[in-house]
Amino acid sequence: MSEQEPPRSRWHPSALLAAYARVVVWLRWPVVAFWIAAAAASMLFLPAPGNSGSDLEKLVSTDNAAVQSEIRSFDKFGFPLLSRVAIVQRNPEGLPMATQTEALARARAVSEGAFPDVAPIVAAVPVTNTMGLFPGSREDGTTVITLLFTPPDVTFAKQLAAAQKFVETHYDADDAVVGVTGSVPARVEQGRILLSSLTLLEVATVAAVFFIVAIAFRSLVAPLLALSVAGVAILLTLHIGGALADRMGVPVPQETQPLLIALLLGVVTDYVVFYLSAVRGRLAAGAGRLDAAREATARFTPIIATAGATAAAGTGALIVAQSPAFRAFGPGMALAVLIGMLVAVTLVPALLAILGSAALWAPARRWAIKPADPAAEAESRTGGRWARLITMPFFAFIVLIVCTGGLIAAALPIRDLTLGVSFVESLPAGHPTRKAATEAQTGFARGILSPTELLVQGDGVASRQAELTALQESLGRVPGVAAVLGPGTEALPEGLNVFDAKDGSAVRYLLVLSDEPLGASAVNTLSRLQDDLPGMLKSAGLAQVQTSFGGDTALAKVVVDQTTSDLGRIAIAALLANLLFLILFMRALIAPVALLACSVLAIAATLGLTTWLFQDVLGGDGLTFYVPFAAAVLLVALGSDYNIFGIGPAWKEARTRPLREALAMTLPQSARAIRTAAITLAISFGLLVLVPLRPFQELAFALSVGIVIDAFIVRSLLAPALLTIIGSASDWPGRQLFQRVVYVRRRALDPTD
Structure with missing residues (x-):
């Protein structure tokens, strides 16, 4: 029992963690054998991962207005108008x-x-x-x-x-x-490009992870350990996830697989980096390999388990969405993080217990075990001075104002964010499908390949030619509409009755828009049409009819509208999930709320920069509909990881000393591991740019920039400064930090108390 802490029972969390560490280290060989067998069994007995959900219609439910309009049109005319x-x-x-x-x-x-x-x-x-x-x-x-x-x-x-x-x-x-x-x-071509890019993406990501971890630990074995653990997690995730998707009949978006690979390689490497850092420190202090593995396991397992559960809960929160695309996307991400966490907290300690100092082997062995070379010592002293400076209240206030102002400024372009569901425009500029589309649009109008269908139904409506002509003229005057074909138009082959139903109860118009049909501008044009249509019908004398829109733009509008309406419930679910785990981990409310507010500010800045680059600089017609929300959910979840990694040690240390002192003491220790982990994760996501599709370029930028902002600005500067200013109030409504400090001071004055 420590002189500075109250007596602990065998059921105390620290005692339980010590017991867990002893068991994992003792069973190190069976643990390694179990995970190897599990990975092999998943490959032999579970189906290989496949892709589904590739059709636009699968992004929306079949009972939505756009799909139903096309079905009614086909029933009325016996011939589709849209191709x-x-x-x-x-x-x-x-x-x-x-x-x-x-x-x-x-x-x-x-x-x-x-x-x-x-x-x-x-x-x-x-x-x-x-x-x-x-x-x-x-x-x-x-x-x-x-x-x-x-x-x-x-x-x-x-x-x-x-x-x-x-x-x-x-x-x-x-x-x-x-x-x-x-x-x-x-x-279809998007899917082909995606699958053909997977090998290059995997090789590049593996090479990047190897290089970063090798440089960080000055070892050739450490990156192999990280990649081996990540490989086991990836195999299990892809096969188990594919089997569950097949059994439950849930379509898996084809965009999921490269994102899963990048996520697992980055996240699992993060976890390995923290275990390796702890083991390296204990080995450098003279501990044996088994003791070093036990101490590292006891120290970081609760942090990694909480971080993984938090990330899984944050990504899993997408299941509350109404959009089928998000409901399919969320569980896969959550499953990936959970499997990665379970593999990390068992396989990594077991491997470290087996390998010991060999896990840090390098051709120059002194590099592997002695991190405290002159450069590292200088870095440590610099980090210590910076940590003491940033935890001084006056300087912390300046840091808080500068960081907050900079992030708010970066977030301002988010006001102009628009969403689209572009397929053709997402292809590389030289792709034959996109080149053919460009030629068609040059000869006609940008919306020629995916026109919008307006279905008008009512008794005898087909015979009201004057009113229908007036409506057609009104539709043609709407900004964003390049052409309108309707009853009486002779642009199509003679004898093909496409605009008037045989029973006279329906007519339909074909609207060619001036913009890319699945882009944000076309979606906005259709929204304007829907808003103005009642007035146009009334002016044309067709007030007693029913109308509906079909076509790709109408489907895209359903997707965008669902995504926008999902924003509130996804945000609330993800934030509450992350807040709950932070509260449970820290046993406080103020500090978790403050840390989560920092995460939200970082995400707003990330989305603002993404909007500025792809809409303002590159001139894109809106961001791909799922990119801002997938990026935001992942960044909230991964930001909580860095909350726990960065603030967790300080929070634990603050049980025996004031929070400001705890921050100053622990920040230099965790900074190097967090930087390594963040760079690895940012590069893993950044390499998604190798998939030559615009949505992946948007995701690569948003996720990599967001992680860098979170790790190097929010966790290194903003969060410590904010907690320094809040001080002991950050522990409210619990008072464990205050009570521990009082206890320590009382024991210092009277050791017999």
């Missing part, structure tokens, strides 16, 4: 009339069933920009777009394959085919 796959023919100098005529004949033959080899394509509709037949065309006679239609149960990959086979079989070089494009091909 998501198109073949583009284009010659900037003009397509020969023979080529255009042949395109019309070819499409008619497909629709009449004359080409059985093009199945599952059941119809084709050519659209030309010749002689202004299609309103809003930018050019004349340069472009033909053949829209392809398939049954609704055909997968996206099969739709694209059928379109490509159609081109290979029935077009020749004289037809000036640019390519196949549309939201369906773009989504």
Whole structure:
């Protein structure tokens, strides 16, 4: 029993942790064997991870208004108006009339069933920009777009394959085919690019982790240990997660796998770094390998377990969302963090107990065991002086004002943040699908490939030509609408009744927007249309009708609206989950609230910088809808990790001394490990930029910058300064810090008390 602490029972947390450390070290060989067997069994008996949820419609529930509008339209007309796959023919100098005529004949033959080899394509509709037949065309006679239609149960990959086979079989070089494009091909190509980028991403991330850990510990074995533990966690996560998704019928977004790999490599390496730092310190102090492993395990297991549980709870909070995309995204992230934490708190102590100083082996052995070289000692002295300075109330107040002001300034661009669901625009600029889309948009308008359908239903509405014409003219005057086709339009083949239902109870309009159909600007245009439509109907004399919108922009609007409406419940759930674990860990309220407020400020700054870069500097049409929210949830969860890693030791030390002194004493000790962990995690996420898709570039920037801000500004400067100013009140409503200080002072005055 220490002279400075009250007696502890065998059920005291410290005693339980010491017992846990002894058991893990004693069972070190069985623990290693268990995890090796578990990883092997997952590969042998569980299905390989797969990807689902690749269709746009799977991002929204089937009972949403946009999908239901398309279903009603099909039921009324027996023929869809919207196509998501198109073949583009284009010659900037003009397509020969023979080529255009042949395109019309070819499409008619497909629709009449004359080409059985093009199945599952059941119809084709050519659209030309010749002689202004299609309103809003930018050019004349340069472009033909053949829209392809398939049954609704055909997968996206099969739709694209059928379109490509159609081109290979029935077009020749004289037809000036640019390519196949549309939201369906773009989504399929995104998946292909993503899968083809995984190997490079994994190799680059592994190399980066190896290099960082090797430099930090001046060892060649330490990074191998970290990567081995992360590898076990990744195998288990991918196979167990895939099996659970298959069993529960939950679609797994294809974006999850690279994010899971980056998350696990970074997070597990973080945990290994803290265990290694503790073992290195004990070995340098002369402890044996088993004692060093036991002490490191007892010291950092509660911190790592709490950090992992907090991160898992924060990411798992996405399950409260209404959006299917977020509900599928959250559990996978939570499972990854939990598995990584469980592997880390058992396998790492076992391996360290087995390896001992060999875990820090390097060709120059003195580097591995003696961290206190002159450079490290100078760094330690500098860190100690800085820690004492930042915990002086006056200087802490200045740091608080400067950091808070800087983060608020960085957060200001978030006011202009907009969201989109772009597929074509997310592809690399030189990709054939995007190039074909660009050519089509140049010949017509930006929204030509994914027009919006307006369905108007009412008794005898098809016979009210004057009113329908007035409505069509009003729709065409809405800013952001490039062209409107409707009843009476003759831009499509003769005999194909696409605008008036046979029973006269419905009509539909085709709206071509001026902007990329799945971008933020098009979504805003559709929102404006929905707001203005009741007034336009009234002015046209069509007040007693029912209307609905369908098409990719309408689906994108549903996704964006769901995402925006989910913001409040996701934020509350994630913040409450993180706050709860901080309260349980610190047994206080004020300090956790203050630390969480720092995290929120860091996230706002991160999203502000991301908005500024991708919207203001690079000119993007809004951020990808899931990026700000996925990044925010991950940063809240990972920020709590650094709260616990950075403030946890100080909080424990503050039981025997004033909080300001505890901070000054512990900050230099934890700074080096936190820097290493943060750099590793930031680079792991930053390497997502190797996936040449815009959403991953946005995620890479947001997550890497957010982690750097959190570790180097918030945890190193802002949080210590804030706790210094709050002082002993940070322990409210508990009084354990105050009571411990009083107890220590009382024992110093009277050892017999």
